Amino acid sequence: MPAPGPRPPADARRPHRFQVNPARFPASRPLKSASPQSILQEVFGYDHFRGPQQAIVEHVIGGGDALVLMPTGGGKSLCYQIPAIARQRLGQGITVVVSPLIALMHDQVGALHEAGVEAAFLNSTLDSDEAWRVEQRLSRGDITLLYAAPERVTTPRFLGLLDKLHERGQLALFAIDEAHCVSQWGHDFRPEYRALTVLHERFASVPRIALTATADALTRADIVERLQLQDAGQFVSSFDRPNIRYTIVEKKDASLQLLRFIEREHTGDAGVVYCQSRKRVEEVAQMLANEGLNALPYHAGLDAAVRQQHQDRFLREEGIVMVATIAFGMGIDKPDVRFVCHLDMPKNIEGYYQETGRAGRDGEPANAWMTYGLQDVVNQRRMIDESPAGEEFKQVMRGKLDALLGLAEATDCRRVRLLKYFGEDSQPCMNCDNCLKPPAVWDGTDAARKLLSTIYRVQQRSGIGFGTGHIMDIVRGKKTEKVAQHGHDTLSTFGIGAEYSEAQLRGVLRQLIAIGAVAVDSEAFNTLALTDASRAVLKGEVTVQLRESVSQPAGRSRTRTGSGSAGSKPSAAAALDADGQRRFDALKSWRAEVAREHNLPAYVIFHDATLAAIADIAPQSLDDLRGVSGIGEKKLQAYGEEVLRVASAV
Ligand code: ADP
Ligand code: ZN
Secondary structure, eight states: OOSOOOOOSSOTTSSSTTOOOGGGSOTTSOOOOOOHHHHHHHHHOOSSOOTTHHHHHHHHHTTOOEEEEOOTTSOHHHHHHHHHHHHHHTTOOEEEEEOSOHHHHHHHHHHHHHTTOOEEEESTTSOHHHHHHHHHHHHHTOOSEEEEOHHHHTSHHHHHHHHHHHHTTOEEEEEEOSGGGGOTTSSSOOGGGGGGHHHHHHOTTSOEEEEESOOOHHHHHHHHHHTTOTTSEEEEOOOOOTTEEEEEEEOSSHHHHHHHHHHHHOTTOEEEEEOSSHHHHHHHHHHHHHTTOOEEEEOTTSOHHHHHHHHHHHHHSSSOEEEEOTTSOTTOOOTTEEEEEESSOOSSHHHHHHHHTTSOTTSSOEEEEEEEOHHHHHHHHHHHHHSOSOHHHHHHHHHHHHHHHHHHHOSSOHHHHHHHHTTOOOOOOSSBHHHHSOOOEEEOHHHHHHHHHHHHHHHHHHSSOOOHHHHHHHHHTOOOHHHHHTTGGGSTTTTTTTTSOHHHHHHHHHHHHHTTSEEEEGGGTTEEEEOTTHHHHHTTSSOOEEEOOOOOTTOOOOOOOTTTOTTSOOHHHHTOOHHHHHHHHHHHHHHHHHHHHHTSOHHHHOOHHHHHHHHHHOOOSHHHHHTSTTOOHHHHHHHHHHHHHHHHOO
């Protein structure tokens, strides 16, 4: 780390890295171990670290900076929470967690309280009295983790507070969550994040850990540069989320397709449905509600109080379907979201992956399902073309869109392509639509050439371009009024593709637009034009392989089988016998009550998997509970007796 600054007292880094410094603790306070493993067990009730968690935690406790790239649901929180607890126990003071997720801070802090960790948040939802009380706790050192919004962290007042802590050697760590917000290449750019360099400049000796689930090479490099993390350890996890099944279907009647999908696979499950526009969100939420589903809308046009209320209901109630724009979801850590749908195509793979990643954080089977059609391609291309951004930026965005189009058009394993995008090689997954039911492929090269020559001839004859419908009519030899009016039935290409269905030609056009061999002029009524890339297709140098179009509006039907089947109930609970199931249900009602009393989502009290494990072992004593994953010391103390009572009453 370059810039000089007061280093904390030769810090308990080495050689006694994980021993508590007794001098800093009053004699009355029991000494607690600062070793990562014992914190993992004692506080969180987990036996093992996942993936690179342990290496990250040790690196940060030792005072190193870190950049952590982990998929959504990978377990990023523990990567800074355990170092925060350890460094607090080592007498090094508080950890400041910078996060843009103001609406979630209350629950995040609540979850830490449940685990017995002193935490607080500072953001615009607190009034000045409340904020003042938090600041008092902060200066007394009564807090282990403080969550704060970036615009708060960089105020002179807050920096002044940090100065005082720092002078006393009581500033242990900065955790910068959702670090991709610092990059304009990420999909959640927040200008306030740029100001965070002040942390490094002002407190050079305080370690920083930056975390994100967005990790294409460009964004990653940008994060490193913007946050000056050149010397940080980089920890990149596998981005695979094996429990998520990816399916992309051709768009016919998107609303109906969605409804059928939910009915077929996800009755009663919690899920998120992403739409492009606020208007569409409202329509789809209404449609689902009319069909008897528990659906709520969420978009930036709704009143903030309504938004918060819908979010709270989604987190606290079971089986809510949230229909939302991308304004919804960052940081949502509800573990049992069983499906994420996209009714419109997102802008790029990062966005798609982050959004779909909100499904199945608990590791149980979940679905990522998208409908995609010609209009999506046209819209996304147009949005880039029409944006006021510079040409360089547009080029990058086009490249990112192309990668997503490639994924949508793919006839091979979707996961292999997704992971490849994040720089990982893998084998066909057997848990995506293409693996489970390899699509029939047909050679669309001939149809492509016929379409392209028609676009060319029409332009030559009339001096203007025409839209997709008209071009397809000519190729198929349909003598519509418009065709006759322009004399296009006399073109040499009129009817040369009569053997193709409209759906087939639409598929070919979509792919031609996707690969840039046809341009759509959005300023001239979405008319089609040839491009430089058209030539290679016309000459037969490029072949066009297409998925066979499906005719059923509901998409391919699929049988649900065995363990790989998405949408089934969590396997831990499903495996219970009748008594176990009764205990599980009783525990769930008990949990719902506690959650309501504490004004927290139920999963913050215990995960389903924890309740299922309790129901399964039918515990007789606190000792029986001790080994259950998800029960730490604090929860054992607070809830152990109650859990025993509820579990044995059935
Ligand atoms: P992320 O922030 O990376 O999306 P979270 O930190 O929310 O993921 O973790 C996802 C889920 O995995 C949480 O429910 C968390 O309790 C659980 N989890 C994380 N680490 C472990 C572990 N080592 N053992 C068991 N469960 C874990
Ligand atoms: Zn696959």
